[in-house]
Amino acid sequence: MVSALNKLLLTRLRDRNAAVRVEEGRVRQIDFAPSQAEEEVGAVYVGKVRNIVKNIQAAFVEYRPGVNGFYSLAENRRHLYTDGREHSVLKAGDEILVQVSRAAVKTKDAVLTSRISLTGVYAVYIAGTEKKSAQLNISKKITDVSWREAAETWWEKQELTDCEVILRTNAAQADFSLVEEEIRTLSEAFRKMLEHAPSRVLFSVLYRPESFSLREAKGIPQNGEWEIVSDQPEIMTELKEYAGPLPKLRFYDDASYSLSALYSLETELERALKKTVWLKSGGYLVIEPTEAMTVIDVNTGKNTEKRTAEETYFKTNLEAAAEIAVQLRLRNLSGIIIVDFIDMDSSDQKKTLLQTLRNYLQKDPVKTAVVDITALGLVELTRKKISRPLHEIIKEKEIPKL
Numbered sequence: 001m002v003s004a005l006n007k008l009l010l011t012r013l014r015d016r017n018a019a020v021r022v023e024e025g026r027v028r029q030i031d032f033a034p035s036q037a038e039e040e041v042g043a044v045y046v047g048k049v050r051n052i053v054k055n056i057q058a059a060f061v062e063y064r065p066g067v068n069g070f071y072s073l074a075e076n077r078r079h080l081y082t083d084g085r086e087h088s089v090l091k092a093g094d095e096i097l098v099q100v101s102r103a104a105v106k107t108k109d110a111v112l113t114s115r116i117s118l119t120g121v122y123a124v125y126i127a128g129t130e131k132k133s134a135q136l137n138i139s140k141k142i143t144d145v146s147w148r149e150a151a152e153t154w155w156e157k158q159e160l161t162d163c164e165v166i167l168r169t170n171a172a173q174a175d176f177s178l179v180e181e182e183i184r185t186l187s188e189a190f191r192k193m194l195e196h197a198p199s200r201v202l203f204s205v206l207y208r209p210e211s212f213s214l215r216e217a218k219g220i221p222q223n224g225e226w227e228i229v230s231d232q233p234e235i236m237t238e239l240k241e242y243a244g245p246l247p248k249l250r251f252y253d254d255a256s257y258s259l260s261a262l263y264s265l266e267t268e269l270e271r272a273l274k275k276t277v278w279l280k281s282g283g284y285l286v287i288e289p290t291e292a293m294t295v296i297d298v299n300t301g302k303n304t305e306k307r308t309a310e311e312t313y314f315k316t317n318l319e320a321a322a323e324i325a326v327q328l329r330l331r332n333l334s335g336i337i338i339v340d341f342i343d344m345d346s347s348d349q350k351k352t353l354l355q356t357l358r359n360y361l362q363k364d365p366v367k368t369a370v371v372d373i374t375a376l377g378l379v380e381l382t383r384k385k386i387s388r389p390l391h392e393i394i395k396e397k398e399i400p401k402l
């Protein structure tokens with residue numbers, strides 16, 4: 001029997017390590033470990049500036065042999081030169097430290113940054129900022145006003161410079177002394193990168209994030225509402241050896257019924273790849289990812305509930321709003337998203353629908369926003385691009401269906 005706790009399942013799915021988040025009894029997110037050929041986001045390299053394109057305010061930096069990344073000069077005004085000096089102008093041939101902030105997608109190069117980001121359980125430490133003073137940002141998901149005020153007071157006593165610190169949601173469950181210790185550890189890791197950079201050859205990796213499984217585990221809230229379940233002995237060993245805090249760990253060893261079967265992961269994955277998503281009322285969504293954007297159409301379908309047409313449209317739209325929030329996260333759709341809800345005449349119902357959609361989207365760990373409703377009644381959303389969508393990953397030959 002499946003317990004009521006939210007779960008992070010660390011298992012094998014289609015012959016690859018996978019992390020599946022089950023929240024409120026439903027699969028909400030499926031992530032696959034990067035393939036060996038795919039560059040892991042977060043790695044820090046010694047790269048060489050190959051050319052600078054002034055009209056787009058960008059440089060192209062070779063960070064692996066024969067592989068260039070896009071480096072925005074508008075967003076990266078402070079460059080981390082390997083010789084430790086401050087140069088007046090970035091030019092071709094300069095060697096700098098860069099971190100992969102976004103993986104290459106289709107024809108687009110990986111995005112590189114000089115703002116080195118190191119992630120812990122409680123905080124994210126970002127070095128290479130323009131300002132000499134240290135900046136604090138607190139996760140918007142921490143809504144306790146008194147805690148936020150206490151954090152601001154604690155921050156004023158910290159002696160940090162040239163960095164930005166983001167307090168993650170887990171920080172609200174920990175003593176500030178633990179948060180402070182973790183920030184010191186991350187700061188020291190960055191200092192050692194700078195120290196070692198002058199002696200490292202081109203394309204050297206100065207920092208590589210932890211394993212996929214550990215990284216996923218560290219991202220789970222430390223609020224007592226989660227447990228981590230794995231049927232992979234090597235993953236469980238790694239997590240048990242990790243010195244930092246993690247939610248409850250449980251090894252699943254039922255040989256007669258796999259972890260994947262227990263949670264119907266193959267079925268859930270297949271559903272997440274289908275164009276049509278049925279709603280409980282009988283309505284349905286049609287989700288069409290394209291090169292430029294994702295289009296979602298809402299339909300009443302088989303909705304036979306005894307209501308007026310306006311009531312049916314409103315009820316179906318509200319149900320669709322909840323499911324759209326689920327599907328965006330599950331499928332990892334990003335960029336511009338256009339939703340064609342069923343047309344309604346009532347302006348009050350339209351306002352309620354938009355606010356309901358916003359409320360559901362706020363639960364997404366990835367920044368997602370309702371931009372506007374167009375003159376044609378189409379709702380425009382944006383979702384930050386973090387990694388490739390699920391349907392693209394599944395198409396890879398290295399993830400065959402068993």
